[in-house]
Amino acid sequence: MIANPQDMQEFDLARIPPWVQTAWVEHLNEFWRHYNYTYVERRLTPPHIHLGASKTKLGSWDRATRTITISGYHILSHPWESVMDTLRHEMAHQYVHEILHVEDDSPHGEPFARACHLLRCDPAARARPGTLGRIERSKDERDKMLTRVKELLALAGSPNENEAATAMRLAHKYLLKYNLSLSEVKAPREYGIRFLGRCSARIQEYEYTLGSILQDHFFVHSLWIYTYDQKKNQTGRILQITGTPENLEIAEYVYTYVSRVAERLWERNRRANPQGGTKLQYLAGLLAGLEEKLEQQRKQLKDEHALVWVGDSALDTFFHYVNPKISSTGGTGVSRTDEFFAGKKDGHKIQIRRPIAGESKDRGRLLSGPGR
Numbered sequence: 001m002i003a004n005p006q007d008m009q010e011f012d013l014a015r016i017p018p019w020v021q022t023a024w025v026e027h028l029n030e031f032w033r034h035y036n037y038t039y040v041e042r043r044l045t046p047p048h049i050h051l052g053a054s055k056t057k058l059g060s061w062d063r064a065t066r067t068i069t070i071s072g073y074h075i076l077s078h079p080w081e082s083v084m085d086t087l088r089h090e091m092a093h094q095y096v097h098e099i100l101h102v103e104d105d106s107p108h109g110e111p112f113a114r115a116c117h118l119l120r121c122d123p124a125a126r127a128r129p130g131t132l133g134r135i136e137r138s139k140d141e142r143d144k145m146l147t148r149v150k151e152l153l154a155l156a157g158s159p160n161e162n163e164a165a166t167a168m169r170l171a172h173k174y175l176l177k178y179n180l181s182l183s184e185v186k187a188p189r190e191y192g193i194r195f196l197g198r199c200s201a202r203i204q205e206y207e208y209t210l211g212s213i214l215q216d217h218f219f220v221h222s223l224w225i226y227t228y229d230q231k232k233n234q235t236g237r238i239l240q241i242t243g244t245p246e247n248l249e250i251a252e253y254v255y256t257y258v259s260r261v262a263e264r265l266w267e268r269n270r271r272a273n274p275q276g277g278t279k280l281q282y283l284a285g286l287l288a289g290l291e292e293k294l295e296q297q298r299k300q301l302k303d304e305h306a307l308v309w310v311g312d313s314a315l316d317t318f319f320h321y322v323n324p325k326i327s328s329t330g331g332t333g334v335s336r337t338d339e340f341f342a343g344k345k346d347g348h349k350i351q352i353r354r355p356i357a358g359e360s361k362d363r364g365r366l367l368s369g370p371g372r
Contacts, residue, residue, distance in 0.1 A: 011053045011073035021051055023233045024075055028087060031228070032068070035088055038325050039119050043099055044091065051075070059086040061093035068094065080228050081195050081238070088121040095119065120322055149174055149250055169297050172217070175250065176301060176309055179219050191318040194248050196255045199229035199236040204280055209287035210258060211239050217294045218254055219247040219309070221319040223326070242319045262286055 013021065028049045036044045048065065051072040058074040061067070068090045075083050092115035096102045102111045108123060116123040152171035200207075203224055211222035220243035227238040241251055266282055320326075 011055050011071065011076075013051060013053050013072045016072055016076070020233065021072070024051060024072070024230060025049055027228050027230070027235075028068075028070055031084055031087060032091065034226075035084075035091060035119060039088075040095065040099075044094060045098065047094060059090045061090040061097075063094075063097045066094075075230050079195070080199070080230055083230075085121055088119040089116070092116045092119045092121060092123070169300065172294075172297055173301055175219065175247075179247070179309065179312070189244055189312075189314055191242060191315060192245055192248055193240060193242050193322060194252060195227075196239040196241060196252060197259070199227045199232075199234060199238050201234060201236040203237055204283070206262070206280070206283035206287040207239075209284070209291055210255065213258075213287070213291055213294060214241060214251045214255060216291075217298065218251040219243055219312070219315075220251045221315060223319075223323060225323070240323075242322060243315060258287075258290065 016024075029046070032046070032049060036042050036046075045066075047061075048067040050067065050069055052060070052069040053073070054071050055073045058071040060069045062069070068087070070083065070086060070090075074086060092112060095115040095118065096111050100111045100115065102109075113123040149171050152167045152174065197207075208224075211224065214220055215222040220241040223240045223242075224237040225240045226235070228235050239255075241248060243251065262283055265286060266279055269282055270279075
């Protein structure tokens with residue numbers, strides 16, 4: 001018997017154990033308090049937050065009962081960062097009603113846009129299940145840059161060491177020239193956010209180094225932010241990068257490739273040296289070696305072509321808009337053993353190339369389509 005399509009719009013919350021539901025609600029409240037403090041100076045009064053069963057309405061605000069409802073299906077099916085975007089969207093509705101005192105039931109007008117600006121969510125955003133899609137705002141100049149850089153990154157994987165090194169330098173030169181030229185354009189640039197990797201309870205030194213590599217060499221800002229893994233009921237941090245869509249695309253490719261090649265190189269080293277040191281020592285050295293190599297290439301571009309990246313003040317402004325209250329943290333150092341220096345030596349040999357098609361298909365996605 002075929003189920004009634006209307007029945008399929010509801011998600012069976014009974015599938016989720018009660019203690020998990022309780023944990024989800026607790027963390028929704030925790031993040032609500034965080035956003036209330038970080039973005040609107042605690043002006044909002046805590047609402048009732050509970051889970052809903054709808055598959056089509058992923059979030060809602062009921063001003064009569066002062067209730068924010070977040071779909072349990074949404075929490076189970078989508079990344080926590082997407083759920084948080086929904087939560088901030090509903091907080092914006094709450095702000096319109098309780099702070100701006102707008103009684104009009106058409107919620108997406110100018111007051112709502114102001115509230116969304118404060119809560120750092122898109123007033124035009126809509127959530128619908130199954131519509132997680134890439135940021136694709138293609139422009140001719142963007143396409144040309146991305147295509148050329150990806151070709152160069154692919155060549156950087158060449159077994160010919162000279163050819164690979166030349167391709168890597170050209171990729172950086174092209175990126176640098178492109179960003180320098182864009183920075184001279186008077187029209188405002190577009191910026192966005194992506195989240196790389198997964199929620200981790202402890203960030204290791206090599207992971208901090210990889211975040212620094214993206215920021216120092218690929219024109220994005222990196223920050224490890226607090227997050228939650230709703231499936232493991234575990235808090236931790238995740239890498240947030242901010243930048244133009246073009247630079248986010250390239251930085252994500254680099255993150256994906258380096259993360260995977262690091263694992264392969266560690267496995268090769270472990271098999272070759274079964275009595276060697278720990279994985280953390282090796283990976284810390286590996287990323288330190290790669291960082292040194294990229295720094296040398298940047299210096300070469302400066303010496304040979306007088307190309308120097310002077311920064312992007314608009315990106316700085318956007319980064320601090322998204323993260324107005326930043327607390328700095330540091331990585332945990334590891335012993336500088338022989339394994340560290342073995343990793344560092346291998347890091348100098350890494351040639352960054354374009355990842356295999358589809359490697360990062362589950363990253364860098366936003367909610368789109370009609371909905372809440």
